[in-house]
Amino acid sequence: MTYHLRKATLKAAAGTGWHALQEQPDTAHEEVRSLAVSGGRYGALITRHRHDAYTVAVSPDVPYGMTYERKDLGTP
Numbered sequence: 001m002t003y004h005l006r007k008a009t010l011k012a013a014a015g016t017g018w019h020a021l022q023e024q025p026d027t028a029h030e031e032v033r034s035l036a037v038s039g040g041r042y043g044a045l046i047t048r049h050r051h052d053a054y055t056v057a058v059s060p061d062v063p064y065g066m067t068y069e070r071k072d073l074g075t076p
Contacts, residue, residue, distance in 0.1 A: 024054070
């Protein structure tokens with residue numbers, strides 16, 4: 001898991017179990033959501049790139065206090 005100021009990029013290592021795959025986006029979401037809420041203007045956007053790769057980010061396209069999810073399966 002890599003964190004930037006308002007964004008977390010997750011890529012599971014080979015052999016990662018299902019539970020760990022589910023835990024990583026949940027943990028990243030909580031971190032990014034707390035940043036979004038503390039700023040008082042934006043929400044959180046979770047983008048699934050592959051079954052094992054996600055981006056969780058503060059987004060001006062998401063209303064304050066909300067979390068949107070999307071699939072972007074064309075991005076590596």
